[in-house]
Amino acid sequence: MDRIVIRGGRPLNGTIPISGAKNAALPLMTAALLSDGPLVLENAPDLADIATMRALLEQHGLSVEHDKATRRLTLSGAATSLEAPYDIVRKMRASVLVMGPLVARFGEARVSLPGGCAIGTRPVDLHIKGLEQMGAVFDLEGGYMHAKAPPGGLRGARIIFPQVSVGATENLLMAATLADGVTELVNAAQEPEIGDLAMCLMRMGARIEGIGTAKLTVEGVKRLGGATHPVIPDRIEAGTFACAAAITGGSVKLEGARLVDLGAVARVLRDAGVDVAERHDGLQVTRLNGLHGTDVMTEPFPGFATDMQAQFMALMCVADGAAMITETIFENRFMHVPELMRMGARIKYHGQSAIVRGVPKLSGAPVMATDLRASVSLILAGLAAQGETIVNRVYHLDRGYEAVERKLAAVGAQIERVGG
Numbered sequence: 001m002d003r004i005v006i007r008g009g010r011p012l013n014g015t016i017p018i019s020g021a022k023n024a025a026l027p028l029m030t031a032a033l034l035s036d037g038p039l040v041l042e043n044a045p046d047l048a049d050i051a052t053m054r055a056l057l058e059q060h061g062l063s064v065e066h067d068k069a070t071r072r073l074t075l076s077g078a079a080t081s082l083e084a085p086y087d088i089v090r091k092m093r094a095s096v097l098v099m100g101p102l103v104a105r106f107g108e109a110r111v112s113l114p115g116g117c118a119i120g121t122r123p124v125d126l127h128i129k130g131l132e133q134m135g136a137v138f139d140l141e142g143g144y145m146h147a148k149a150p151p152g153g154l155r156g157a158r159i160i161f162p163q164v165s166v167g168a169t170e171n172l173l174m175a176a177t178l179a180d181g182v183t184e185l186v187n188a189a190q191e192p193e194i195g196d197l198a199m200c201l202m203r204m205g206a207r208i209e210g211i212g213t214a215k216l217t218v219e220g221v222k223r224l225g226g227a228t229h230p231v232i233p234d235r236i237e238a239g240t241f242a243c244a245a246a247i248t249g250g251s252v253k254l255e256g257a258r259l260v261d262l263g264a265v266a267r268v269l270r271d272a273g274v275d276v277a278e279r280h281d282g283l284q285v286t287r288l289n290g291l292h293g294t295d296v297m298t299e300p301f302p303g304f305a306t307d308m309q310a311q312f313m314a315l316m317c318v319a320d321g322a323a324m325i326t327e328t329i330f331e332n333r334f335m336h337v338p339e340l341m342r343m344g345a346r347i348k349y350h351g352q353s354a355i356v357r358g359v360p361k362l363s364g365a366p367v368m369a370t371d372l373r374a375s376v377s378l379i380l381a382g383l384a385a386q387g388e389t390i391v392n393r394v395y396h397l398d399r400g401y402e403a404v405e406r407k408l409a410a411v412g413a414q415i416e417r418v419g420g
């Protein structure tokens, strides 16, 4: 199994191109189920999760052509299967995003329950309840959710989310585009990936109002058509490389990144002593002097992203003073803490909060990645550490970061992937 080997201590300087957003591309790919297409997605990242989604969609009958960063998805004729099998869903939870489109378009879907994952139990009750409000009937059998639309198809409904959910907002937004009548999604997630999905659906012929707000209003249409849509840049990849520049004391241009997409992450980085400046073609991120301990709490967008929590914690490990980091979105998202401590970090955590007391230097060590964002936080720590860090279980990283070691090496990091 591949490992990443880093020799820390070099400031990063140069330009890193930011790829298309994984979390935008995944729902956009499932939107292809809503029409005969073709749906042409430009600027799609080349990642393991994208390949998994492709495999899932192909078994539903979609053809997916791949040319560099472009994916052309076409569903000619009927779906060949309305089932999302356990073997794929357990690998990637975003597979449940086929449910809304399949029920809306074909009246039925059988989707394996995703089950828990390393960062928590992660139920899908909000997806189910919303579709039920639109008239769908659910049976749970053999670990699968079997959803059926009423005879005339899904109906518009007013859905008030008791809690903000990115995936449930996306699933119901897609379902609502083909429902009969008007659907209101209240307390909808406002992450940039939702706006991107809504823009793509509009290009396909959907009628949506309130994009970028917490209330989306969708007037169902009879059918959607094909479209060409560029995937937005990956704000989490951008935030991660911003932390890489900051933790090494360097200055990096994040080509293509957009300040608006970072939400509170930009403000928090500035509070910590990192300059984040908008340029016409991206963001320039520069560590000014020392890093200051800065408290953060993860929240739905535009709050501080939970997907940036582990990376920011790595940064705080070498800051002056203490930082209190509180995770409010997932119940078990501190698995990187013991690994960071093996590198000399001083962290105490209890429940959902961790206190990080900065140390002057981390020291390299062999560490184990437990999930996608945890694994990249260990790479960040390795970039700042004295000596050699070996990050094992790199497959987590390949799910969400395109060519991470090549991008970092190109701006001066001593980093390589070794096989076996």
Ligand code: UD1
Binding pocket: 022, 023, 024, 026, 093, 094, 120, 121, 122, 123, 124, 125, 126, 127, 128, 163, 164, 165, 166, 167, 168, 193, 306, 307, 329, 330, 331
């Ligand atoms: C998406 C992102 C993930 C990110 C997360 C939060 C994708 C592919 N993944 O995941 O990277 O960390 O948003 O920003 O875009 N919940 C329920 N019931 C539900 C659905 C969610 O209780 O039916 C809870 C979850 O357990 C969690 C919270 O709501 O505590 C937020 O989860 P959600 O926004 O749905 O995350 P995902 O869409 O799975």
